Amino acid sequence: MxxxxxxxxxxxxxxxxxxxxxxxxxxxxxxxxxxxxxxxxxxxxxxxxxxxxxxxxxxxxxxxxxxxxxxxxxxxxxxxxxxxxxxxxxxxxxxTAIKFSTLPFKDAFTIVRGNGARKLAVFEDPNCGYCKRFERDLQKIDNVTVYMFLYPILGPDSTDKAKALWCSKDKGQAWQDWMLRDQPAPAAAAMCDTTPVARNVEFGKTYRIQGTPTLLFEDGNRVPGAIDAQQIEKHLKDAKD
Known part of the structure; x- marks a missing residue:
């Protein structure tokens, strides 16, 4: 002993x-x-x-x-x-792992389809061509809540567009009009706090989000780059299993 x-x-x-x-x-x-x-x-x-x-x-x-x-x-x-x-x-x-529940959701806007039961966070630049392709595939996904983080990292024009979109009365509608229908980005509102856009960029730097789109699923899985609807569905299913 x-x-x-x-x-x-x-x-x-x-x-x-x-x-x-x-x-x-x-x-x-x-x-x-x-x-x-x-x-x-x-x-x-x-x-x-x-x-x-x-x-x-x-x-x-x-x-x-x-x-x-x-x-x-x-x-x-x-x-x-x-x-x-x-x-x-x-x-x-x-x-650099990001726990989904700790994301700064106050700095995102939501797009809800169907019952919105599944969750997905996306960091996108308004001038990103891959993001526009991804958005077209995202339209095919139902029963999901998309938390959209404006993440302008491609240049000053991206920042201007992101601020204008953030200041839109209906952010989700303005975003989809711009990304899917090539409608002009709305003019920025006279009185609008755009610090959430800046915070998103700082958040992304901290967690090494280096490209757009970057997807984050509920299980913490991070997917860089545009993926198609079938892959999105698979990740959403895996996150719930």
């Missing part, structure tokens, strides 16, 4: 391991901050899966690798050859 002295020894060993890890992290932080000033604001330092390599995380989900002394810096993907796993990509995907 373990004795109190044995437990104390275990406790001391774990404390020493912890202090060693803390000292290692501090040494890496200090070396990188001095030698690579643009990376001085490090969010996290932790051992990578490859022995002797350490992961440095900055800006939320930007990943670099270094040695135990911070003498070398690696930018790029770390692969595990067994199974050809991209460990860097897996880590970034985990860091």
């Amino acid at each position: 373990p004795t109190p002295r044995l437990f104390a020894a275990f406790g001391l060993a774990f404390a020493l391991l912890g202090s060693g890890a803390s000292a290692q992290e501090a040494a890496i932080r200090e070396a990188i901050a001095v030698r690579v000033p643009q990376l001085k604001s490090i969010d996290e330092v932790r051992p990578a899966k490859l022995p002797g390599l350490y992961e440095i995380r900055v800006n939320g989900a930007e990943i670099y690798y270094t040695d135990a002394k911070g003498n070398y810096l690696i930018q790029g993907n770390l692969f595990e050859t067994k199974g050809l796993r991209n460990l860097t990509e897996e880590r970034i995907n985990k860091l």
Whole structure:
């Protein structure tokens, strides 16, 4: 039976391991901050899966690798050859995962079809040709609530159009008129708060939404790019199962 002295020894060993890890992290932080000033604001330092390599995380989900002394810096993907796993990509995907219920729904408008029981969030740029193709396929989907996040990332004109659409009296109608029927984007209302559009862009940067359309389903599954109606249906079904 373990004795109190044995437990104390275990406790001391774990404390020493912890202090060693803390000292290692501090040494890496200090070396990188001095030698690579643009990376001085490090969010996290932790051992990578490859022995002797350490992961440095900055800006939320930007990943670099270094040695135990911070003498070398690696930018790029770390692969595990067994199974050809991209460990860097897996880590970034985990860091940037978005729980559907935590989306900033106040900064979106909704389009409801049928009973609206199924849920889908979409980030789209009004000047995105792939988005217009996606919107045509989305028309074939019934019994869904679409949370539309205006996400103007293709240029200043995209921002102007997104603001005008956000300020429309009927956002959903104006959006579909523009995306599906090529009607002119409405003129911006004289008094309208367009900060939700700016917040969407910041949200997307934080969670690395790098293209449009980007789809988010209730199960947390993220799908970048335009997919057809059959694929949309499959993802909606999977999210409910």
